[in-house]
Amino acid sequence: MAAKDAVNGIDGDKAVIDVAVWKDETGKTVVQHLSEGFAGDDEAVADGAILRYRAPFLRVVKHDAYFDAFNIVVESMLNRLAPMWLAYTFAEAFVNDHANELTAHRQDYVEGEYQQSDGGTWCRQIITSMHAFAKKIMSGERALRIRPGAWDQFPISCESEKGRRPRQEDRMLAMPTLSLVFPDVARTDVGLMAVFDGHGGAECSAYSCAHLPAEFVRALNAHPTSLGESLKEAFERLDTRLSVRCEHERWRSGTTAVAAAIDTKQIAIAWIGDSAAYILSEPEKFQKITRAHVPTNEEEAKRVEQDGGQLLYIQGELRVNGVLNLTRALGDIGGRPMISPKADTTLIERDTSQYLVLLACDGVSELFRDSEVLDMIKSFVAKHSYKRYYDLSDHICRAALAGGSIDNVTCVAVFLRPPKDLWELFGEKLMVLQYGRSGMFFVFSLSLDLC
Numbered sequence: 001m002a003a004k005d006a007v008n009g010i011d012g013d014k015a016v017i018d019v020a021v022w023k024d025e026t027g028k029t030v031v032q033h034l035s036e037g038f039a040g041d042d043e044a045v046a047d048g049a050i051l052r053y054r055a056p057f058l059r060v061v062k063h064d065a066y067f068d069a070f071n072i073v074v075e076s077m078l079n080r081l082a083p084m085w086l087a088y089t090f091a092e093a094f095v096n097d098h099a100n101e102l103t104a105h106r107q108d109y110v111e112g113e114y115q116q117s118d119g120g121t122w123c124r125q126i127i128t129s130m131h132a133f134a135k136k137i138m139s140g141e142r143a144l145r146i147r148p149g150a151w152d153q154f155p156i157s158c159e160s161e162k163g164r165r166p167r168q169e170d171r172m173l174a175m176p177t178l179s180l181v182f183p184d185v186a187r188t189d190v191g192l193m194a195v196f197d198g199h200g201g202a203e204c205s206a207y208s209c210a211h212l213p214a215e216f217v218r219a220l221n222a223h224p225t226s227l228g229e230s231l232k233e234a235f236e237r238l239d240t241r242l243s244v245r246c247e248h249e250r251w252r253s254g255t256t257a258v259a260a261a262i263d264t265k266q267i268a269i270a271w272i273g274d275s276a277a278y279i280l281s282e283p284e285k286f287q288k289i290t291r292a293h294v295p296t297n298e299e300e301a302k303r304v305e306q307d308g309g310q311l312l313y314i315q316g317e318l319r320v321n322g323v324l325n326l327t328r329a330l331g332d333i334g335g336r337p338m339i340s341p342k343a344d345t346t347l348i349e350r351d352t353s354q355y356l357v358l359l360a361c362d363g364v365s366e367l368f369r370d371s372e373v374l375d376m377i378k379s380f381v382a383k384h385s386y387k388r389y390y391d392l393s394d395h396i397c398r399a400a401l402a403g404g405s406i407d408n409v410t411c412v413a414v415f416l417r418p419p420k421d422l423w424e425l426f427g428e429k430l431m432v433l434q435y436g437r438s439g440m441f442f443v444f445s446l447s448l449d450l451c
Contacts, residue, residue: 016143025155025390026083030144034134037080041131055123056206059249062115064211064241065104069095070181071210072126075171083390084158084174085147088181093144094126094133102126108218109241114248150177150188154262155419159393160410163363163401169198170361170410171209171255182217186224187263192216193412194259197275197361199324201253204242204331208255212238216261227261227268228347235259235270239330239341246333254324254332257343258290258359262414267348267357272328272341276365278373279348280356282425286374288365289346293328295320300327309338355422357414363407364400376400381426389419 019030060068070091077087099105102122136142154176162168175181176191192213198205216234223230235257245251256273269277274292281287293300295311295318304311304320304327312322319325320338328340356377364373373396380395397409415422 015146017146019137019140019144024083024085024147025387030086031138033082033086034138037077037082038131038134053124053127055120057119057123057203057249059116060119060122061245061248062103062117063107063109063113064207064245065102066095066099066106067210067214068207069098069102069104069126071206072123073130075206076127076130078160084156085151085180088175089144089147090134090137092181093137093142094130097133097142098126098129106214109237111240111244114244116248148177148179148188150179153177153189154191155389155415156193157390157392157394157413157415158411159397161397161401161408163408164406165408167202168408169202169205169253169255170363170408171196171198171202171205172359172410172412173209173213174412174414175213176414178213178217178220181213184221185217186221189263190220190227191262191414192259193262193357193359193414194257195275195359195361195410195412196330197256197273197363197408197410199254199256199326199329200332201251203249203251204246204253204329205255207242207245208238208257208330211241212257212259215241220261227263227266228345231259231261231268231270232343232345235272235341235343242330243333243341246331251331252334254326254329254335254339256326256328256361257330260357260359260414262357262416263350265350267350267354267416268345269348270343270345272330272343273326274362274366276360276362278358278360278370279354280358280374280377280422281353282355284374284425286370286377288370289348291344292362292365293326293340293344294318295325295327297327303327303340304338307337307340350416352417354416355425356416358396358411359414360396360411361407361409363405363409364396364411367400367403367405372403378426381423386420386423389415389422 023029073091073094074087077090156174158174160170160172172195174193177188178185179188196205196208215237219230219233256275258271258275258277261268269289271290274294277289295301309320311318314322330341332339376396376399380392392413393411396411400409
C-alpha cells in the first residue's frame with residue numbers, strides 16, 4: 001500500500017515505505033541505496049579500522065542542535081551517493097530517534113540566548129551511530145515515513161563536486177515540498193531550493209544550508225500567501241543567527257547564497273553574492289535572473305565606498321579592502337558593513353512557457369556564458385532519456401570541470417514541467433552535429449527513449 005501511495009501521490013504521512021520493494025526514480029529500493037552507501041562501513045568494521053572524522057565545529061549550540069545534527073547526517077548521506085529525498089528522510093528519522101542523547105530538539109532561535117557544549121564528541125557520535133541505524137532500517141526494525149506525493153511536484157537534479165580545490169566548501173539544498181522535513185508547514189505546494197558557495201571555510205555555507213529551511217518555514221507560516229516576503233524574511237533571520245554564531249565561535253568564513261521558492265503560480269528568487277539563478281523558457285530562451293554582487297558592479301562599488309570600504313586591485317582582480325572579490329555575503333562579519341548580508345529578491349509569475357530553473361555557483365556561472373550553459377543542457381538531453389533527468393546537474397558540473405573550472409562546482413536544477421516536456425522542447429528526434437577531426441559532419445538521430 002505504501003508503494004502505491006508514493007506513486008499516486010496520495011497523502012501518506014502516516015504510511016511507511018516497504019524498503020525492500022518500493023523503488024524511486026533511480027530504479028533502486030531503500031535497501032539498495034543503503035547497502036551501497038554503507039558498504040565501506042561494513043568493510044571497515046570487518047577490518048577493525050577506526051573511523052576517522054573531523055568535526056565541522058568545536059561547539060554545539062542548543063538552539064542550533066537539531067538542524068546542525070540533521071545537516072551532518074544529510075551531508076554524510078549525500079557523500080554516500082544517496083538521493084536527496086532519502087538523505088532528508090534518513091536524517092529526520094535518525095535525529096528524532098537520537099534527540100534525547102544528542103540533546104537535539106527542534107526549537108526556535110531566541111535572540112540573546114546562547115547555550116553551548118562540546119561539539120567534537122557530539123559530531124562524532126552522530127557519524128558513528130549512522131551505520132547501526134541504517135542496519136535497523138534495512139532489517140525492517142525501524143520504519144521510514146513514506147515520501148510525500150508532493151515531493152514529485154517539482155522533479156529535481158542536484159550535484160556538487162569538489163573539483164580541483166582541496167576542500168568542498170559548497171553546499172546545496174533541494175526540497176520540492178517542505179512537508180518531508182516540516183510536517184507542520186502551512187503549504188505543502190511550496191518547494192525551496194538553494195546553493196551556497198562558501199569561502200574561507202565551510203562553516204557559513206553549512207550553517208546556512210542547515211538553517212535556511214526552518215527560517216523559511218517559520219516565515220511562510222506567518223505569510224502563507226507571500227513567497228517573496230517569506231524568502232526575504234528568512235534570509236534576514238538567517239543572517240542574524242549566523243552572525244551570532246560567527247561572533248561566539250570566531251568563524252571568519254563566509255558564503256554566497258542563491259535560493260528559489262516555487263509554487264504553481266510564482267517563483268521567488270533571492271541571492272547574496274555571485275551565485276546565479278537561470279530560467280529556461282520556450283523557445284529555447286535561457287536567461288540569467290540574478291546580477292552578481294561583485295566590485296565590478298558599479299552600484300555595488302558605490303555602496304562599498306559609501307560604507308567606508310576601498311576597492312583595490314590584487315593580482316589583477318578588484319577586491320573589497322584588498323581581500324574579498326564579493327560585495328555581499330553571509331558571514332564575513334569582519335568585513336561589515338562593506339560586505340553586506342542583504343539579499344536581493346525578485347518575483348517571477350509562472351506560465352506554461354517555463355521549463356526549468358537552474359541554481360549554480362560561480363564555478364559554473366562565471367566561467368561559462370549563458371548560451372554555453374544552455375548547450376550543456378542540450379547536450380545532456382541529446383545523450384540521455386528523459387527518465388534520467390535526475391543526472392542533469394551531474395552532467396553540468398562535470399562539463400564545467402572538463403571545461404576548465406578550478407573551483408568547487410554545484411548546481412540544482414528544478415523542473416517546472418514534467419521532464420519529458422523539456423526533451424520534447426528540443427525535438428523528439430534531436431539531430432546533433434559534431435565535427436570530426438577531418439572537418440566532416442557526423443549526424444546522430446537520438447530519440448526520447450535513448451538510455
